Amino acid sequence: MAERVLIHIGQPKTGTTYLQTIAWAHRELLEERDRVRLPADRADHLWASLAVREDPRLASRSERAPGAYDRVLRGIEEWDGTAVVTHEFFGAATAEQAARFVDRIAADRVEVLVTAREPVGLTTAAWQESLKRGRTTPLRAFATEPSDDPTDVWSLRSIDLADVLDRWAPAVPEGHTHVLVLPRRRGAPDELWHRFAALVGIGADDIDVDVARGNPSMALADVEFLRRFHPYNNPRMDSLTARNRWVRRYLTEGHLAGRPGDRVGLHPDQVAAARERGRRALAALERHAVRVDGDPGDLLVPDDLPPQRTPDDVTPEELVDAGLRTVLAVAADLAGTRAADPGATGR
Amino acid sequence: MLGRRPRVVRTFPGEVGVPGAALRVGRRRAEVVVVTTAPTAAWLATWCADFAQTGRPLGEQPADLGVLRALREAQGRRTALAVLPPPPVPTDLGIAMLDRVAGLLAAEPDLVPAPERAAVLREVVDRVPRTTTPAVPRVPDGLAEEVAGIERWITTHDVAVHGQRDLLDVPTPAPAPDPDAVVDATAQLLTEVLDELRRAVRRQRRAAQEAEADG
Numbered sequence: 436m437a438e439r440v441l442i443h444i445g446q447p448k449t450g451t452t453y454l455q456t457i458a459w460a461h462r463e464l465l466e467e468r469d470r471v472r473l474p475a476d477r478a479d480h481l482w483a484s485l486a487v488r489e490d491p492r493l494a495s496r497s498e499r500a501p502g503a504y505d506r507v508l509r510g511i512e513e514w515d516g517t518a519v520v521t522h523e524f525f526g527a528a529t530a531e532q533a534a535r536f537v538d539r540i541a542a543d544r545v546e547v548l549v550t551a552r553e554p555v556g557l558t559t560a561a562w563q564e565s566l567k568r569g570r571t572t573p574l575r576a577f578a579t580e581p582s583d584d585p586t587d588v589w590s591l592r593s594i595d596l597a598d599v600l601d602r603w604a605p606a607v608p609e610g611h612t613h614v615l616v617l618p619r620r621r622g623a624p625d626e627l628w629h630r631f632a633a634l635v636g637i638g639a640d641d642i643d644v645d646v647a648r649g650n651p652s653m654a655l656a657d658v659e660f661l662r663r664f665h666p667y668n669n670p671r672m673d674s675l676t677a678r679n680r681w682v683r684r685y686l687t688e689g690h691l692a693g694r695p696g697d698r699v700g701l702h703p704d705q706v707a708a709a710r711e712r713g714r715r716a717l718a719a720l721e722r723h724a725v726r727v728d729g730d731p732g733d734l735l736v737p738d739d740l741p742p743q744r745t746p747d748d749v750t751p752e753e754l755v756d757a758g759l760r761t762v763l764a765v766a767a768d769l770a771g772t773r774a775a776d777p778g779a780t781g782r
Numbered sequence: 783m784l785g786r787r788p789r790v791v792r793t794f795p796g797e798v799g800v801p802g803a804a805l806r807v808g809r810r811r812a813e814v815v816v817v818t819t820a821p822t823a824a825w826l827a828t829w830c831a832d833f834a835q836t837g838r839p840l841g842e843q844p845a846d847l848g849v850l851r852a853l854r855e856a857q858g859r860r861t862a863l864a865v866l867p868p869p870p871v872p873t874d875l876g877i878a879m880l881d882r883v884a885g886l887l888a889a890e891p892d893l894v895p896a897p898e899r900a901a902v903l904r905e906v907v908d909r910v911p912r913t914t915t916p917a918v919p920r921v922p923d924g925l926a927e928e929v930a931g932i933e934r935w936i937t938t939h940d941v942a943v944h945g946q947r948d949l950l951d952v953p954t955p956a957p958a959p960d961p962d963a964v965v966d967a968t969a970q971l972l973t974e975v976l977d978e979l980r981r982a983v984r985r986q987r988r989a990a991q992e993a994e995a996d997g
Contacts, residue, residue, distance in 0.1 A: 664969040671977055681980060751961030758968035759883055762906060763894050765975045770901035772982040776989065 437472075437542040439517045441613075441635055444603060445526035447593050448560035449550035449617055450627045455480075455521050456647035457628055458637075469637045471517045474510020479503035484524040487536045488585040496675070512541040517636055526599045527585050527592040533606040545611065547603050548634065550627075551596050551716070552617040554709035555736050555743075558594055559699040563658050565589035567687045569678050571665045574746050575702055595712050596734065597719035604723035614720060616729030619737065630728055653687070654696025656757040659746040661691060663754065690764045700743025710736045788862070791816045791852040794824035795831035796869035803864040807944050812862035816852045820949040821925050822916050823868030824849075830871060830880075834903040839884040840877055845924025850931045853941065863936060865945040868914045874959040875967040876910030877918065882964075909974045911967060917956030926952045 445451060458465065458473060465471040475483075482503030485493040493500050511518045526549070528536070537545050551557075562577045570589060581598070582590040591598060596614070604612040615630055625644040632639065653661070665682075672678040701709065713735040720727055720734075790804045793816060800817050807815045818824060829843040853861060872880060883906060886893055894902045929952045936943060 660965070660969070663965055664972055667966075667970045667973040668976065671973060677980075681976065686976065751965050754965045755879070755882055755961070755968050756886060758965065758972055759879065759886060760893065762968065762972050762975055763883065763886070763902060765972065765979055766902045766905040767894060767898055769905050769975060769979040769982055770898055772979065772986060774901070776982070776986045 437511045437514045437516065437518045437540075438544070440511055440540050440542040440545045441517065441519045441521075441548050442525060442537070442540075442545065443519060443521035443548045443550070444528075444599070445523035445549060445593055446551055446557060446596065446599065447523040447526075447588065448557055448564055449523075449552050451521065451523040451550060452650060453647045454550070454628060454631050457642065457644055458519065458521070460646040461642055464641060465637055466516075468641075469517075470515075471519060471635055471637055472510065472514045474508075474514065474518050474520065475503065475506035479506050480520055480522040481524065483507045483520065484522040484528075485586075487525060487532050488528045489532065490586045492586070508539055508541070518542070519635055523593070524588045526603070527588045527590070528602065529585050530602040530605060532585060533603045537606040545607050547607050547612045548615065549596065549599060549603070549613070550615045550617065550631070551734060553619050553733060553736060554594070554596075554712045554716070555701055555706060555740065558701060558705065558709055560652065561589060561594050563653055563699065566658060566661050566665070567683045569665055569669055569672065569682060571662055571669075573662070574699065574705075579705070579708070596716035597712065600716075600719040600723050600725065604719075604725065609724045610726060612723055612725045614725050614727050614729075614731075616727060616731060616733050618729060619733045634728060650688070651693035652698060653691050654694045654757070655699050655744055655746065656696055656749050656753040657691045657694055657761075658699055659749050660754045660757040660761070661687065662746075664758070686761070686765070690761055694760075697744045700741075700745050702743070702745050702747075706736065706740065706743060788812045788815045790814075791856070793818045793848040793852055794827045794869070796827045796871075798867055798869050800864075800866065803866055803945060807862040807864050807942075811860060812942065813859040814852075814856035814861045815864055816849060816856065816861065817864045817866060818847065818849045818950075819866050819868045820916075821847060821929050821952055822918055822921065823871050823914070825922075825925055826871035826877070826916050826918070827869050830907055833880060833884075833907050834900045837884050837887045837899065837903055839881050839888075840918070841881075841920070841922075845922040845928065847925070847928050850928050850935060853932065853935050853939070857939065861939070862942045862944055863932075865943060865947055865949050867946065868916070868949070870912035870914055871916045873911045873913045874917050874919070874956060875964055876912065877916075878959050878964045879910055879968055879971060880907065905975060905978075906971070909971055909978075911970075917953070919955055919958045921952055921955050 455477065459477050462473050482493060482496060482500040486504035507520060558578055562574050565572065578591050578594055582592050585592065600612065613634060615634060617627065628644050629639060668682065672682065716734045717731055720731055788804060788807065790800065791814060792800060797817060803817060804815050824847050825843065825845065829840055929950055932950060935941065
């Protein structure tokens with residue numbers, strides 16, 4: 436039975452993948468030196484989040500997926516130090532699902548950790564991420580209405596911090612919920628890791644933070660072109676694995692991400708809603724006696740928010756340019772693949 | 783008989799049915815057969831054939847079809863002009879995309895490294911949507927002048943015309959395509975290229991596995 440379990444439940448697009456990548460890369464060191472365990476395997480944490488949220492698509496993910504929840508729980512039960520369960524999709528669970536999950540964990544103390552950030556940047560980043568996964572929802576319609584569906588991770592269920600805290604904080608005793616606030620102005624590149632590590636109880640030495648790649652954002656025209664591309668491409672993606680590999684990793688992260696250009700901005704009504712979410716988040720921190728790491732003010736939308744450029748402001752010519760740049764990049768890879776495989780008949 | 787086989791002058795790439803047409807015309811005792819098609823299609827076919835090497839916009843593609851030149855060179859010999867159905871050439875959407883590719887490359891020469899450029903552009907050109915009834919937003923003056931010259935030459939030099947003579951008309955310019963339709967066509971083009979890359983990678987992987995299995 437674990438002494439302490441931290442459930443890191445998101446939010447998505449708050450550096451979760453970065454933190455997870457570093458932690459999993461040093462799994463053995465963390466266990467031996469810091470007595471911090473990541474139970475089961477990395478994919479098990481994703482699948483456990485689906486199980487907790489009773490997602491009917493769990494079994495279709497992998498034949499190992501349905502057993503993931505039990506493997507995570509067993510890994511905790513067999514450990515006597517600190518255990519960390521981390522996936523950003525946990526945050527969308529209902530209050531009942533959160534409570535049931537916490538009840539099943541064999542530990543002296545269970546704590547909830549939320550990494551959080553300013554709501555405008557969070558919303559635009561979450562919209563981009565949803566598009567990387569093949570969604571086609573226009574920004575104007577993204578996260579505008581509350582969702583009752585815990586499988587709907589790309590919605591207000593994940594990005595409304597007050598709502599997330601209202602569902603998760605009651606599952607653990609008062610004072611056992613942490614919010615780690617990402618600063619609006621970025622500090623040192625590995626600052627987030629060090630704050631996370633300190634909160635969990637991981638030593639600073641011998642950790643190579645460079646194992647985690649950056650996850651740069653896309654330019655506005657590239658994002659909107661990606662959205663327009665999916666209706667043609669989605670029918671060709673015969674599995675989740677294919678889409679993950681070819682759209683998310685290869686196309687988006689390999690070619691689209693990091694290009695120069697205006698970044699995605701929100702519509703005025705969405706900015707107003709984000710401001711309100713920021714204010715409600717601060718109230719929720721107090722209401723649930725949350726232990727805050729960082730400046731809670733960084734959860735508010737700044738008064739001097741720069742002008743927002745939305746997909747509605749992008750011209751068709753910009754979209755065509757974004758698309759053709761991508762076509763040329765993929766065609767270059769295709770030509771290179773053919774050149775490396777002269778035996779292939781090709782076309 | 784071999785000695786009577788006419789000399790065939792092809793004036794556009796991607797000819798459809800040239801050997802058959804030449805044979806039919808040759809039976810009528812022509813010494814030279816100049817083969818052409820609808821002027822716009824011939825112009826576009828030439829542009830496409832050169833595009834991988836030149837990457838030039840359509841507006842910079844010379845309007846000279848080479849037909850009048852070929853007819854002049856054959857002066858004094860029995861000449862026939864075979865007008866064949868056009869080959870598939872880019873649609874208005876395909877033209878808009880290739881034109882924009884040319885614009886991007888002109889603005890950013892490093893977008894595709896020079897050694898790879900021809901192979902890369904070939905992959906793109908081969909996949910733009912095609913039609914046999916092309917429409918262009920701007921018909922160059924030179925094209926209309928050449929067609930008028932061909933018509934004059936045919937009449938004054940007693941050139942026999944075979945095939946679809948009405949194709950020799952220069953079409954009126956068509957409106958530029960809806961910019962939103964170009965976005966969709968670009969998305970479709972990317973789907974095609976990505977699909978082909980996936981197939982190429984699968985083939986490569988399969989070949990590597992087979993090579994490994996063979997020891």
